[in-house]
Amino acid sequence: MIISIASGKGGTGKTTIAINLALSLPKETVQLIDCDVEEPNSHIFLKPTFHRVTSVGMRVPRIDESKCTYCGKCAQVCEYHAIAVILKNVLVFDELCHGCGACSYLCPEKAIFEVEREIGIIQEGSANGISFINGILNIGEPMASPIIRKAKEGIQKNKITILDAPPGTACPVIETVKGSDFCLLVTEPTPFGLNDLELAVGMLEKLGIQMGIVINKADIGDRGIWDYCKSKNIPILMEIPMDRKIAESYSKGIPIVVENPSYIQRFCDLFEKVEKLHESNRRRPRIE
């Protein structure tokens, strides 16, 4: 089963939910993948040991000047403006390239070949028996999705896979949550939290992914989230109060379930609710 943890708004507690859920379940059954490759944080709490590091590359074009006739076909087909032909110069802008390979395939002179350019890394390892994968985007690289795709290749089908998503609702989030059996949206009861929750719900509806809500710092702010969830009929599966102790232990990289073991049962309950909802959703007859 694949459960992704997303939020819309940043800093609501995605990583907190992801790691504490992972730590509360029988460890040999759990896998955690940090898909927030721009700013991965799960490792800070899990302190994993890694046994393998792989480079994630993207294929980018290079020009064989001895064959190039400067016809401009490559620049014409590139939708991303990653190649420009100016007089007798071909300029390649690696950061704009999506690695689609159209230019090299379509070059009439076969003057374009591809080289692998590293844009990030994948670390694989474990933390106290929990299988863990960390994706990291190299600084200065704009494109996160290829790293997320690569990290998700490590999903083990027989495990409960928890995906820690990046904030927002754009392509890196979609790359993370697509294919999930269930998505937990973590929010906080403020106008910002609600606004971004609505965007995230819209995204999951479009993708057809089943969802439930976790409200963090549930006793601050206003009641807008509860009204919204009620009107949309989205289940609220867990509420965590604002607690300076939790905030302080978070700041030191200590998981809630370590600081306060009574939370283990609460996270197990959360998982049970997710499992039940997922099961009843699967059994529901569908119109094909």
Next chain:
Amino acid sequence: MMEQNEIKQLAIVSGKGGTGKTTIAAAFASLAKNKVMVDCDVDAADLHLLLQPKVLTQEKYFGGRSPRVDLEKCTQCGLCTEVCRFNAIDNGVLDPISCEGCGFCFHICPESAIVMEEAFSGDWFFSETSYGPFVHARLGIGEENSGKLVTVVRKKAVEIAKEKNLALILIDGPPGIGCPVTASLTGVNLILAVTEPTLSGIHDLERILKLSEHFKIPSMVCINKFDINLENSQKIISYCEKNGSKLVGRIPYEPKVVEALVNRKTVMDYPCNEVQGIVNQMWKEVENTLFPSPLDGERLG
């Protein structure tokens, strides 16, 4: 005739989400004069909730092109499936979520059964607020190319600044270090990184400051909720000293900040004196760095 002065751009970023970028941006909106504001967090925009804009113009954003297949013409030869590196097309049946709009299938189809069409990917707005002009956007649900939309709204902000002879563009940036962030940072004069004294906050601050170094943009740092962990705050201060980023503010944890937000007010327009004093001081430092000469200062009013 006097030459037009250079327009200065300040980007408020953080790496980690939820550290208080928008809270600071809104407070600065209330303090700075003679500026235009831009919300570059286009896929989870929040600044409009505090600035309460009145939309003057709304425009459609076309983020790129996407293929459309004429299945009548498709002979299911499978060439599109073979060349697509994003696994987005299966014998003419497109998966729009996986498609990156590269157009390889369109170029390769022997039956010319595929056309590329402009993809509507969101809206952007030019608005007026009680704090001044404001450019913001809403990326379509699940759309790509947020970086390109950031470039669109920033271009509009520059136009407005030139037209109205404004001194400053105030950018509320997105979290992370990827494509929308790099699009938010190109060509800015100063970065203000908002962080929090948590190990995650420190980790992410280091990455965003490395990115600012990569782009050779000077940076300043503000610690939000600094009293949550004084030891970590000290670590950030030492890191900033070593790194050449000036620390310009330490904001304590204050429930009134959330109250202001719930009331849709900037912290400068809601009774929370302690925070206001610190933000005021911070803005002065930022202002002096952006506009070092007294003449520049006058332009800000």
